Amino acid sequence: MPLPISERGRQMPASPFRKLAPFAEQAKRQGKKVYHLNIGQPDIATPPSLFEAVRQADIPVLAYSHGAGTDSYRQKLAAYYHRAGIEVSTEEILVTTAGSEAILFALLTCLNPGDELLVPEPFYGTYTAFAIAAGVSIVTVTATIDTGFALPPLADFEAVITPRTRAILLCNPSNPTGHVYTRAELEGLLGICQRHGLYLLSDEAYREYCYDGAKATSALNLPGGDEYVVVLDTISKRYSACGARVGSLVTRNKTVWQAAFHFAQMRISPPGLGMLLGEAAVELPESYFDENRAEYQARRDLTVRRLRAMLGVRCLVPGGAFYVMPHLPVDDAERFGEWLLREFSYDNQTLMLSPAAGFYQTPGLGRQQVRLAYVLNLKDLDAAMTVLEQALLAYPGRVEEPVAAEAAELAGA
Amino acid sequence: MPLPISERGRQMPASPFRKLAPFAEQAKRQGKKVYHLNIGQPDIATPPSLFEAVRQADIPVLAYSHGAGTDSYRQKLAAYYHRAGIEVSTEEILVTTAGSEAILFALLTCLNPGDELLVPEPFYGTYTAFAIAAGVSIVTVTATIDTGFALPPLADFEAVITPRTRAILLCNPSNPTGHVYTRAELEGLLGICQRHGLYLLSDEAYREYCYDGAKATSALNLPGGDEYVVVLDTISKRYSACGARVGSLVTRNKTVWQAAFHFAQMRISPPGLGMLLGEAAVELPESYFDENRAEYQARRDLTVRRLRAMLGVRCLVPGGAFYVMPHLPVDDAERFGEWLLREFSYDNQTLMLSPAAGFYQTPGLGRQQVRLAYVLNLKDLDAAMTVLEQALLAYPGRVEEPVAAEAAELAGA
Known part of the structure; x- marks a missing residue:
């Protein structure tokens, strides 16, 4: 057998x-x-300066870094967020092995096995795999093509919340639809999170790629969201650096950060050469x-x-x-x-x-x-x-x- | 609240x-x-040739690789295993984000939440964190300093096996004790795995570092082990390249490989620059x-x-x-x-x-x-x-x- x-x-x-x-x-x-x-x-x-940073590095021993990432990358990343209009300290940033690991750590930290995660569909298909790995169930609320896949009515979210619901996950700007959630949509979601005690997990991999002069609203910039919001991020799309495998989990909720950091300590450190490349990436001009x-x-x-x-x-x-x-x-x-x-x-x-x-x-x-x-x-x-x-x-x-x-x-x- | x-x-x-x-x-x-x-x-x-390989690379776009790693690294890795006396094909190798990810994927693939993992103690303390992440329980069998932390008697393993036991995990040569498991010890463990239907998960990060002319026996070289054995490996210690975050999961069990590969597809690809460095590493001479x-x-x-x-x-x-x-x-x-x-x-x-x-x-x-x-x-x-x-x-x-x-x-x- x-x-x-x-x-x-x-x-x-x-x-x-x-x-x-x-x-x-x-x-x-x-x-x-x-x-x-x-x-x-x-x-x-991929911008040549990124490779140049790796080429120039003089590294006698390619050692483990701190589990949350090197100090120098975290500081530069905080400066990047500042330039992007998001005020976070280095202590609120956890460097991850790409956005993938940020998603996994967020699910492992915020949800118990058997808990439910609300996701507007259509959604990035790989979320399903992360949910299975973390033992949680995805419950969907459907967006339609006729509204350009705008956020479904808040009542549709309220209607599917159960005692097992623990978080809402969305991707903004959206993979796969390209929809950029409005501030009003996000505030509506945060309101639900506040009323029902849910985390708001916001995958912001495409932050800079909004068109016609529009700007994406980071969930980190929603007033009253500090306890609820966990941002999942990556340099992959932003700098054409998918192979670097460098991302971040950003939250002002210290308990969540600390627990996510313990998951990060489990794998000791994020990719070292990728972080070097990331340092050059986040310093690129606007x-x-x-x-x-x-x-x-x-x-x-x-x-x-x-x-x-x-x-x-x-x-x-x-x-x-x-x-x-x-x-x-x-x-x-x-x-x-x-x-x-x-x-x-x-x-x-x-x-x-x-x-x-x-x-x-x-x-x-x-x-x-x-x-x-x-x-x-x-x-x-x-x-x-x-x-x-x-x-x-x-x-x-x-x-x-x-x-x-x-x-x-x-x-x- | x-x-x-x-x-x-x-x-x-x-x-x-x-x-x-x-x-x-x-x-x-x-x-x-x-x-x-x-x-x-x-x-x-870290050998300079590793960094040189990264410096020399001409990469227009640092793209995702195949989820199991680049073809070229997997082929070189198969050649490395051959030189190490272990015959495996590229199809039996899954490149992972260091040994850490190999451990996590093995636990997620081989054990259900609530299942039990037998580990001789003392053991690499971080296994505890992986077990918690995967929702499985570690059950220990204690080795003593007086035997140089040799494998405890097989009867001690048999005594703690329950219907929930699904795998035995060991580190060979051992972190933290330095013990190198003998072929007889490993064959004994495999025998238990065969009798009770358990996986044998073998963390072989320190393979080359055996002294006084001794050689470590890879679990992949145990006759009759193909279905049971999953090797967890990394270039971290072998080449002083801990920061590269490149490892591998190697098994001849196709079902296990395929499921582990699906977990690998979840995170899309392992670190690209690390794999470049790995290619140079596994080609170092004896x-x-x-x-x-x-x-x-x-x-x-x-x-x-x-x-x-x-x-x-x-x-x-x-x-x-x-x-x-x-x-x-x-x-x-x-x-x-x-x-x-x-x-x-x-x-x-x-x-x-x-x-x-x-x-x-x-x-x-x-x-x-x-x-x-x-x-x-x-x-x-x-x-x-x-x-x-x-x-x-x-x-x-x-x-x-x-x-x-x-x-x-x-x-x-």
Whole structure:
């Protein structure tokens, strides 16, 4: 009899972003060019000063750092937050192994096994994996495409709160929808947290990438939120440094910080070379963000414009991050995504996208939606949009009317 | 009413290695030189070729890697294992964020919450934190100083196995005792695993550091172990690269590998710069280990010789790692450790050690033992031993007889 693995090991999902990967590899072996719109891996070059900082470092022994990160990185990070309009002290910052570890530590610290975490859906699919690892249940409140995936009504949150609810988790600006939560939305959520004694966990990985002059509101800047708010952060998207694995957990709640720090001591220290690189990153001038923001905004504008010109596609204008989540005239986005890679090509090109089902917990939702990450230069993005346009015309499963779940959703909006 | 943190957050201990840290800082502020024998942070220089590999790398975008690590690092790692006499394929290797993450993924994958993990004590104190994070209970089987902390009798393991027991975890060569488990000991443990359907989790961070010509037996080389054995590994100690945060989980059990890989996909990828450094590390010639082994052996010999010359100190000769765990003629090693930093100095020097209580789960055990890490050059180590010798003579809590728990242990031996 084979040894059983754990229940959580059985439940732990394969990455929703990797399901189509074998088909993409096959398409490339067949000589097709595959545009990758499926993963939030920025294509913009990592700033050379980051590598230069690592090259210049004179390190006799690459030793463990303090569990909360090196003093020097934490100080520079506090200065970065100050420039971002967020006043936190070094003692309120815990350096983590990317945003991933910040999410895990927050769940382990704030929730008991069996507790419930409220998350507006669609949400970053990997939250599901963290919830399984921490033994907690995600309870969703559904946002709709018709409002640009704005925060669902507060009453919808109130309606699903139970004695086991311990926290609300959101990503702002949102992966996967691109929605930038308004201050009013966030204050509403904090009000719920205050009334029901819930933590507000705010994943702010895309803070700087808001368009049309908008600014994201950090949950750390909500009056009265000090006890409730835990911010989960990372340099990954901000500086095109996903491989560095450097993030942070920031909270003014000292009890939460201390417990999260004990989880951090368990793994001794965050990545040392990554923190060196991070020191150079957080010292980049504002012009770095201005340039990238302009580039991403141009891409967003192109993507939305091209999508809206496609018959049967619906797409509101997302305010931030680098994703759009359009409705497509297809029977099933997973089938469409597989068909794109296995059967379709236009001018020997095809594309890989993320079917939205991976971002919904409620079965059946998002069947006609996909997440597109605009992490290609404008020329390639334009070419990819042409491929998508042609594919939608050629796809045998094209449907002119919304399928049942979407129709109900649209009707209710 | 303040928001409660989770039960596991409350249980999560502060690092046992950091308890005395504030007193060490105070001693330094008073101008004392403090010899650090308390933490397994190698002082030997990180090989320059490791940094050179990072300096030479031309990386336009520091991107996510595959969740199991880069192909190129996994291939080189498989070659390293081959040279170490361990035949594993790249598909059996999962690159982790240091040994810490390998331990966490193994526990999450192999055990359910509430399950029991058998660990010979004394053990690496941080295992306790991982067990709390994973919601599992550590059940100990006690090894004694009189046998040099050899594996306790197999009957002692059999005696504590319950229907909830799912795995045995050991560190070989051992942190904190320096014991190198014999092939017969390991085969005995595997036999128990086979009879009772338990995983054998083997932390082999110190593989190369065995002395007097001895070689550590990898659990991966036990016949019949393929289904049972999961090796937890790291480059931290092997190459003085603790800050890189690069390790591995290695198993021939495909189901375990796959589930652990899903946990790995949750955090997307291991540290990218660390893996670059790791590639250079695992290609170092055998002479690198020969030199370091000779250095560590000389230090071990000095440490043991000096300890044995101190009245009332007992110390067997440990076969590996870079720790010794002597019995000291003190009333309480925690009190002694604090006294050393707060009240004692010899020639304006003192030392920091790890009281052994942090390595025992059974209350009261190890009260007269300390772990000393010989991570100082021979001259400093000799000076530190002189400080220790003088301290033991001056300590007001000196006792000539073993205290109760140790006496019972000695009587039983």
